[in-house]
Amino acid sequence: MSKGLPKRSENYSEWYNELVRRAGLAENSAVRGCMVIKPYGYAIWEKMQRALDDMFKATGHVNAYFPLFVPKSFLEKEEEHASGFAKECAVVTHYRLKTNPNGKGLIVDPEAKLEEELIVRPTSETVIWNTYRNWIQSWRDLPILINQWANVVRWEMRTRIFLRTAEFLWQEGHTAHATREEAIEEAERMLDVYAEFAEKWMALPVIKGVKTPTERFAGAEETYCIEALMQDGKALQAGTSHFLGQNFAKSFDVQFMNKEGKLEYPWATSWGVSTRLMGALIMAHSDDQGLVLPPRLAPLQVIIIPIYKGEEELAKISEKVEPIIQELKRKGISVKYDDDDKQRSGWKFAEYELRGVPIRLAMGMRDLQQNTIEVARRDTLTKETRPVETIVEHVEKLLEEIQENIYRKALKFREENTFVVDTWEEFLEKIERGGFILAHWDGTSETEEKIKEETKATIRCIPLDAKEEAGRCVYSGKPSNKRVLFARAY
RNA sequence: CGGGGCGUAGCACAGCCUGGUAGUGCGCUCGGUUUGGGACCGAGAGGUCGGAGGUUCAAAUCCUCUCGCCCCGACCA
Numbered sequence: 001m002s003k004g005l006p007k008r009s010e011n012y013s014e015w016y017n018e019l020v021r022r023a024g025l026a027e028n029s030a031v032r033g034c035m036v037i038k039p040y041g042y043a044i045w046e047k048m049q050r051a052l053d054d055m056f057k058a059t060g061h062v063n064a065y066f067p068l069f070v071p072k073s074f075l076e077k078e079e080e081h082a083s084g085f086a087k088e089c090a091v092v093t094h095y096r097l098k099t100n101p102n103g104k105g106l107i108v109d110p111e112a113k114l115e116e117e118l119i120v121r122p123t124s125e126t127v128i129w130n131t132y133r134n135w136i137q138s139w140r141d142l143p144i145l146i147n148q149w150a151n152v153v154r155w156e157m158r159t160r161i162f163l164r165t166a167e168f169l170w171q172e173g174h175t176a177h178a179t180r181e182e183a184i185e186e187a188e189r190m191l192d193v194y195a196e197f198a199e200k201w202m203a204l205p206v207i208k209g210v211k212t213p214t215e216r217f218a219g220a221e222e223t224y225c226i227e228a229l230m231q232d233g234k235a236l237q238a239g240t241s242h243f244l245g246q247n248f249a250k251s252f253d254v255q256f257m258n259k260e261g262k263l264e265y266p267w268a269t270s271w272g273v274s275t276r277l278m279g280a281l282i283m284a285h286s287d288d289q290g291l292v293l294p295p296r297l298a299p300l301q302v303i304i305i306p307i308y309k310g311e312e313e314l315a316k317i318s319e320k321v322e323p324i325i326q327e328l329k330r331k332g333i334s335v336k337y338d339d340d341d342k343q344r345s346g347w348k349f350a351e352y353e354l355r356g357v358p359i360r361l362a363m364g365m366r367d368l369q370q371n372t373i374e375v376a377r378r379d380t381l382t383k384e385t386r387p388v389e390t391i392v393e394h395v396e397k398l399l400e401e402i403q404e405n406i407y408r409k410a411l412k413f414r415e416e417n418t419f420v421v422d423t424w425e426e427f428l429e430k431i432e433r434g435g436f437i438l439a440h441w442d443g444t445s446e447t448e449e450k451i452k453e454e455t456k457a458t459i460r461c462i463p464l465d466a467k468e469e470a471g472r473c474v475y476s477g478k479p480s481n482k483r484v485l486f487a488r489a490y
Numbered sequence: 491c492g493g494g495g496c497g498u499a500g501c502a503c504a505g506c507c508u509g510g511u512a513g514u515g516c517g518c519u520c521g522g523u524u525u526g527g528g529a530c531c532g533a534g535a536g537g538u539c540g541g542a543g544g545u546u547c548a549a550a551u552c553c554u555c556u557c558g559c560c561c562c563g564a565c566c567a
Contacts (some may be wrong), residue, residue, distance in 0.1 A: 345528095349528075350530080
């Protein structure tokens with residue numbers, strides 16, 4: 001059996017699947033389309049949650065929890081929303097099982113049919129706005145700035161671990177505001193939060209933009225998104241933030257008395273990121289040796305491995321290493337000393353590389369005599385020997401350097417794979433190679449659809465920072481005033 | 491949901507065509523030797539061959555149905 005992973009260059013999706021499995025992040029479950037997130041994978045998710053949650057709190061949001069089940073009648077109320085999600089809903093029709101009178105096992109009790117079916121939430125706008133009706137009477141009740149951490153179910157035809165699972169974990173923010181401007185500002189603010197999180201924590205450069213009407217969230221007036229480029233040249237939507245207008249307020253009959261004493265519908269936003277970010281994290285940075293984790297999200301930042309023969313040597317190394325461990329911990333760096341005698345050092349090296357631990361320290365007798373320690377960094381796979389005295393400060397700096405380097409590498413990759421294209425021939429050629437394409441578009445969904453049919457590329461977004469620039473649509477030749485971002489996407 | 495591939499020990503696979511005692515490597519257990527990049531030797535444990543039905547004296551192998559996984563399309567965060 002080969003101990004290495006499949007190569008990215010040979011079979012990207014097999015590499016991805018194997019990596020997720022072998023690094024102990026997650027596995028497919030007995031339930032179709034659903035995953036088991038294993039402790040190591042969940043530890044990364046927890047770090048993401050913590051960072052995001054702090055950012056949400058810092059922008060004035062509070063957490064709450066709304067029910068898993070959505071009455072069918074709620075889902076129906078906002079028409080666009082309803083038709084957008086109808087195709088992928090899990091439906092609860094009964095509330096009881098009974099033993100099978102004709103044999104073994106259990107059957108659904110036909111007597112226990114629900115009067116109204118319950119939908120397992122694909123998202124929570126409807127339950128939440130139904131609740132907000134009772135919470136909002138006056139302009140003094142606004143804004144409402146609530147987030148919830150939850151699971152949702154979207155019955156996907158084709159699933160991929162982390163990237164598209166039938167059940168996934170996410171956070172969904174749902175806010176209500178007195179004015180249109182304030183709601184738009186909120187949607188944009190949260191997009192910025194996502195972008196900052198992606199770049200500072202995940203070391204993932206993203207492009208902020210708005211979706212075209214066809215790619216818009218069902219029920220939204222505007223969908224903002226952050227788009228990232230994966231190593232195989234495909235785009236991944238890493239987060240979305242929606243300006244929902246007054247659609248849900250109207251559908252759920254939520255009104256407030258404004259300062260002038262007139263009834264008004266409040267303005268809404270919703271925004272979310274999911275465990276899909278795990279997929280983004282993996283696909284953006286990892287290599288053929290395994291995961292490459294940005295230090296700020298790595299459950300374990302430093303692994304220390306002793307290289308020894310016999311207990312006596314191990315004891316000496318352990319003694320030498322102990323103060324280093326203590327000092328690293330004191331600085332808030334997560335560190336593990338792997339003195340497990342059941343595995344050899346070479347095995348451990350490979351294992352922690354597979355798991356993406358940013359820094360490895362190794363100490364053997366040679367180091368002990370010279371008062372040195374070997375430092376290996378995961379992002380570059382380079383090693384050097386350094387004096388023990390300064391190792392803690394070095395590690396501290398190195399963690400930051402790795403975080404930055406991973407980001408720079410991803411940014412460089414994106415820049416090298418972003419193409420400004422003006423002709424259809426070039427579009428066809430570049431889209432085959434993968435990457436982002438910046439091209440003019442005439443603004444019609446007809447053209448968007450044609451391009452998708454012919455190339456499988458979609459408009460990922462209209463970048464927020466797109467310059468006004470006269471040009472002609474790459475497909476139809478009609479006039480256009482800015483470039484939009486095309487790519488094949490996950 | 492369509493097209494293709496695959497389900498045999500924890501993992502990777504052979505055996506199936508041509509039915510006749512279920513195998514190999516890795517992993518696991520025990521003992522020993524080892525230890526600066528996935529150690530070696532020896533001895534072991536582990537499988538209702540995805541499930542159900544059928545054909546047959548006999549089914550991992552042939553037939554039917556079913557469930558699941560992977561890849562490619564249509565749909566999506």
